[in-house]
Amino acid sequence: MTGPFATQPGPVPVLVLGDVLLVTLQGDLHDTAAERLQQDITQRIASSPAPVGGVVIDISGVEIVDSFLGRILAEIAASARLLATRTVLAGMRPSVAITLVELGLTMPGLDTALDVERALSLLGHPSPAAPTTHPEEGA
């Protein structure tokens, strides 16, 4: 491990990539920020002027997923599904995967991909050469 955690005191930004919502989790996520993210994503899906084509949560920068964060991630996916939107969890570190299985948290029903590019193609999107964000109205 290099360096200390980058702590994330504020809300987690939700980016728009085409019609996909992209959330990048970094470092050590506080419980309150995780709970706020759950509300943010579902509200973004429900209030989006154009249908949201999917949610990608990039956790490649996350060093640990405990049962609290695991539950939040599963609940984000479950509530997005109820709002007709698919969620893909991208970039889980191997050490996190091993730990989650031993913890007993295999999160069935949650779609995963090895990285964001593959998550986007899983959602039926041609992977962009360089990820560019578009304004929400541009869709």
Next chain:
Amino acid sequence: MHAPFVSATRLSIGSDADLAWVRQQVRQAAAALGFGLVQQTKLVTAVSELARNTLVHGGGGHMEMTPLAEGNRVGLRLSFVDRGPGIRDLELAMTDGYTTGGGLGKGLSGSKRLVAEFAIDSRPGEGTTVTIADWVSGVPSPRAGAS
């Protein structure tokens, strides 16, 4: 970061910012002692579960971190102490899937599987102390669940 700990470190657990701080401190101590990445991840995950229990079920408390040296092996002992309501039925609380806190019921049983040593001491009305220990391992440690 390079100087090994010489004595116990006590960190208070009173908010979710403290949970992040505790995780960070244990991660750094484990890395300094030579824990591998997967072992660090398991240990810090167990710490996160237990520290959250201290906060949510115990109403806050503290964690004590002690470096261990025994023969030619080194390790880390971590105690999570609260003065909360205690656990009435320890056996039930250790059951996979049992929850009172609206979680997944993996906190206690799951963290026991993640570390080499696990002990819990709780008295109703007086509080709970959970102590775990893990060693920098060259050989696989026995699964705690089997003990």
